[in-house]
Amino acid sequence: MNNKLFKILFQFIGFILLQVIVFDNIHLFGYVNPYIYIAWVLLYPLKSERGLFLFLSFLLGLCIDFFSNSGGINAASLLFIAYIRFPLLTSLLRKADLDFLLFHVSNMPFIKLLSYISILVLSHHIVLFSLEYFSFSNIGIILKHTFLSGIFTIVLLVISIQLFSPRK
Amino acid sequence: MQQIIYFLRKYRYFLLFTILELIALLFTIQSHSFHKSKFVNSATSITGGVYTQMSNINDFFTLKQENRLxxxxxxxxxxxxxxxxQEDSKSMVIDSFYVQSKYNYTAAKIIKNDFRKINNFITINKGSSSGLKSDMGVVNTKGIIGIVKNLSDxxxxxxxILNSYSKLNVKLKNSNYFGTLTWDGNDYNTVQLIDIxxxxxxxxxxxxxxxGRSAIFPEGIRVGVIQDFQFEGTKFNEINIRLFNDMSALGYVQIIENIERKQQQLLEEQTTNE
Structure with a gap:
């Protein structure tokens, strides 16, 4: 149990530093940035206390906000996908899969993994950019940024989950 | 009572989610109001420390450019x-005891520079322990950069100035028409001039x-040149200004303290109250 908690906290700090030091400075085509710290929510163990998970997601988003001077936009969007993650997984997978104790996201079939990642990433991005621009008149820019940054993030996440996940 | 407890138990995750989401929204709304100082900002010692380490590494690669500047x-x-x-030798000698500068300059280094978002902030490595206060002007050798907001030690x-909430008083150099400098969030090398x-x-x-109307910046700090403009009926629609500064490559900056600022503000307040 302790080992598991340590791993989660290590990932928590690791993703903050990775996002702030590396991925906030990519600026593909001038403004497209991947938000890979989302991976922390994607990979969080399924069999765990849901309240703690929600609170930690909020905290992770807030830490990113502290670094990027952005108020609470990352906290709000990350908390949102942390909340919809469980309903999404139950609708994507059969119950037997979810009950399996050693279930890991990377064991999902590729199509389901892709839709799991895409839905979460796109909903995160649309909340994030809506809060950042904070006006309906910018809906075109919000959608453009959501789409472009979203594709970049999805590609990076799919590749890295395939590469770095434990194989049996 | 039993019903309430049952209700709370059933929806406890939803309630937690709602409460945390409301807190996040509160921070967001606070960040969108220009006048309030924010709770979530990168002037804390942890975020500042990380950015200092990053800029220490980056410095090494920009030494040449910094030297040239x-x-x-x-x-x-x-x-x-x-x-x-030359002028001095012709004219009278000025007694330096009576000539006191109105402005104080403090040098600082930028450790984090944003310019791709709609509301950009810059983090610098001096704080209130170096005598900085909120609402001081920040410039560099080429021109204007912004205004100090949140401080830690x-x-x-x-x-x-690349922030949709930034509004600065500027004027034309060759005539005395005043206007307001804003940014539309598109190109980080052009800003917009309105109210001319x-x-x-x-x-x-x-x-x-x-x-020089705002008590933050001294008069005459260079901003940029007019790039293009359009008319719309009886007023100027939008005047694009090309900045002298390359906002994507900023290094060292100076923070301007207006020594007579309190006096000026007090006087202005008294005048409007009467």
Missing amino acids: LSEENNRLKNKLSQYL EYATVLS PRQANLSVGDTIITG
Whole structure:
């Protein structure tokens, strides 16, 4: 149990530093940035206390906000996908899969993994950019940024989950 | 009572989610109001520390450029000085005891510079322990950069002119028409000038400088040149200003303290209250 908690906290700090030091400075085509710290929510163990998970997601988003001077936009969007993650997984997978104790996201079939990642990433991005621009008149820019940054993030996440996940 | 407890138990995750989401929204709304100082900012010692380490590494790669900027600045100041010396020898000697500068300058280094978002902030490595306060002007050798917002002991955040909430008083250099400098969030090398009266005579290439009305910046700090403009009926629609500064490559900055600021503000307040 302790080992598991340590791993989660290590990932928590690791993703903050990775996002702030590396991925906030990519600026593909001038403004497209991947938000890979989302991976922390994607990979969080399924069999765990849901309240703690929600609170930690909020905290992770807030830490990113502290670094990027952005108020609470990352906290709000990350908390949102942390909340919809469980309903999404139950609708994507059969119950037997979810009950399996050693279930890991990377064991999902590729199509389901892709839709799991895409839905979460796109909903995160649309909340994030809506809060950042904070006006309906910018809906075109919000959608453009959501789409472009979203594709970049999805590609990076799919590749890295395939590469770095434990194989049996 | 039983019902309430049952209800709370059933929806406890939803309630937690709602509460945390409301807190996040509160921070977001706070960050969108220009006048409130924010709780979530990168002037804290942890975020500042990480950015200092990052900029220490980055410094190594920009040494050459930084050197060139300094020598250019040196050159410009030396030219100015020789002008003054020539004038001085002709005119009276000024008793320096009575001539006190109205502005104090503090040097600082930018450790984090945003310019791709809609609301950009800059983090610098000096804070309230170096005498910085909120609402001081920030400039560098080429021109204007922003206004100090949040402070900790060692670090401060600067509201960049590339922020949709930044509104600065500027004027045309060749005539005394005042306007307001804003940013539309598109290109980080062009900002927009609004509120210029229609009778002002504009032409492409005119220089824009700070107006000196705001008690933050001294008058005459360079901002940029007019790139293009359009009419709409009886007023100027949008005047695009090309900045002298390359906002994507900022290194060292100066923070301006207006010593007479309190006095000026007090006087202005008294006048409006009467």
